[in-house]
Amino acid sequence: MSPGGPMLSDSELDRYQRHIVLKEVGGLGQMKLKAASVAVVGAGGLGSPCLQYLAAAGVGRISFIDDDRVSLSNLQRQTLFATSDIGRTKTEAAAERLAALNPEVMLNPVAERLTAHTAERLLGGHDVIADGCDNFATRSLVNRAAIKLGIPLVSAAIGPFEGQLGVFAGHRADAPCWACFAGAPEDRPGTSCADIGVLGALAGLIGSAQALEVLRLVTDFGAPQTGRLWLFEGLSMTSRSIRVPKDPACAVCGV
Numbered sequence: 001m002s003p004g005g006p007m008l009s010d011s012e013l014d015r016y017q018r019h020i021v022l023k024e025v026g027g028l029g030q031m032k033l034k035a036a037s038v039a040v041v042g043a044g045g046l047g048s049p050c051l052q053y054l055a056a057a058g059v060g061r062i063s064f065i066d067d068d069r070v071s072l073s074n075l076q077r078q079t080l081f082a083t084s085d086i087g088r089t090k091t092e093a094a095a096e097r098l099a100a101l102n103p104e105v106m107l108n109p110v111a112e113r114l115t116a117h118t119a120e121r122l123l124g125g126h127d128v129i130a131d132g133c134d135n136f137a138t139r140s141l142v143n144r145a146a147i148k149l150g151i152p153l154v155s156a157a158i159g160p161f162e163g164q165l166g167v168f169a170g171h172r173a174d175a176p177c178w179a180c181f182a183g184a185p186e187d188r189p190g191t192s193c194a195d196i197g198v199l200g201a202l203a204g205l206i207g208s209a210q211a212l213e214v215l216r217l218v219t220d221f222g223a224p225q226t227g228r229l230w231l232f233e234g235l236s237m238t239s240r241s242i243r244v245p246k247d248p249a250c251a252v253c254g255v
Contacts, residue, residue, distance in 0.1 A: 006031055006034045006035050007031070008027065008031060008034065009104075012030075012034070012058065012104060015058070015102075016030050016057075016058050019033075019057070019058075022221075024219075024221035024222065025219055025221055029218075029219035029220075029221065032218050033057055033059050033060065033215070033219060034058055034059075034060045035060055036059050036061070036128070037059075037062075037063070037125065037126045037127050038054055038059050038062050038063070038126055038128045038129075038130060038214055039062075039122070039126040039128075039129045040054070040062065040063065040064040040065070041114060041123075041129065041130065041132065041133050041138070041142055042065070042066055042131070042132040042133040043064050043065075043066040043078075043090040043091060043094045044077075044090070044132065044203075045074075045078055045132070045200075045203030046132030046156050046157075046158065046203055046206060047066065047080075047094075047130075047132045047207065048077075048079050048080035048081070048094075048203070048204075048207060049079065049203065049204045049207030049210075049211065050130055050132060050207040050208070051094060051098060051211075052079075052080060052098070052101060052211075053211035053215075054130075054215075055098045055101050055102045055105050056101060056102055057211070057215055058102065058104060058105065059105060059214075059215075059218070060105060060106060061105070061107075061108065062098070062105060062107055063109075063122070064094060064107075064108070064109055064110065065091075065110040065112065065114050065122055066090045066091055066094075066110075067111055067112055068089075068090050069088060069089055069090065070085040070088050070089075070090055070093055071086060072086055076200045077198060077199075077200035077202075077203040077204070078203075079204065080094050081093050081097075090111075091109035091110060091111040092111070094109065095107050095109040110122060114133075114138055114141060114142065119141045119142065119144070119145035120145050120148060123142070123145050123146065123149060123151065126151060127151070127217075127218065128151065128152055128153075128154060128214050128218065129142060129145075129146050129151050129152070130153075130154045130156070130210055130214050131143075131153060131154070131155045131156070132156050132210060136182075139155065139157075140178075140179065140252075142155075142178075143155070143177055143178040143179055144252060146168070146170065146171070146177075146178075147170040147177055147253050149171075153167070153168045153169070153170075154166075154168075154213045154214050154217070155167075155178050156206050156210040157206075158198055158202050158203055158206050159196065159198065160196055160197050160198055161233065161234040161235045162202075162231070162232060162233050162234060163202055163205065163231075163234075164230065164231050164232070165206060165210055166181060166228070166230070166244065167213050167217070167225045167226045167227070167228060168180075168226070168227070169226050169227075170246075170250075170252065170253035173246075175226050175227050175246060176227050176245060176246040176247065176253070177246075177250065177253040179247075179251065179252035180244060180250045180252075180253065181229060184251050199234060202234050205232070205234075209230070227243060227245070228241050228242065228243055228244065229241065229242050
């Protein structure tokens with residue numbers, strides 16, 4: 001364990017013992033998690049499992065940004081909430097559940113919309129950004145802010161039965177940004193799950209994988225996934241991983 005880092009209390013040693021016995025994580029990795037600050041954009045279908053696993057893992061400070069309120073139709077996939085939460089702000093309800101799950105972590109709920117004017121303020125000061133929002137315009141704003149702030153981005157998205165997960169670091173000369181893969185679709189209308197539907201369990205699978213990639217970035221276990229996109233198809237239960245090269249002509253991060 002490195003001197004000067006955040007030491008683990010006896011209760012934390014007990015809580016995180018299944019991490020600590022992993023040689024790829026260990027006590028040093030757990031202290032890195034305790035020292036880490038992660039911003040999660042969206043507390044919905046993807047944000048629900050992502051936030052729960054980040055909190056359970058002991059990430060020291062977690063900000064979550066969402067200006068929406070809980071509705072009955074959310075509960076088919078947003079397992080962070082209960083029927084009694086209908087009408088509450090998602091950030092308020094999420095903070096209550098996450099604090100009950102792990103009182104050791106510092107929670108920063110932000111019931112505010114992320115815009116071009118607020119993105120850098122809301123995302124600055126974090127080590128990793130996890131984006132699970134539901135529209136192209138916000139994804140593009142998050143990507144631009146991540147590049148400008150020099151923060152790696154773990155971006156997840158789902159459709160009716162399919163999901164995708166990418167790790168981007170467009171501020172680096174050797175790594176792509178989200179726009180290298182998706183373009184700069186600020187004006188693309190897109191579709192919502194209200195229009196096309198989504199299988200609830202799929203959100204749990206992709207959101208949990210998103211949390212895994214955040215933990216990988218913080219603790220550096222296994223093979224780096226920066227610049228790779230994981231594609232999952234639930235109807236056939238198949239998946240593949242592809243490399244996303246940096247686009248030198250990218251309008252957002254091109255060098």
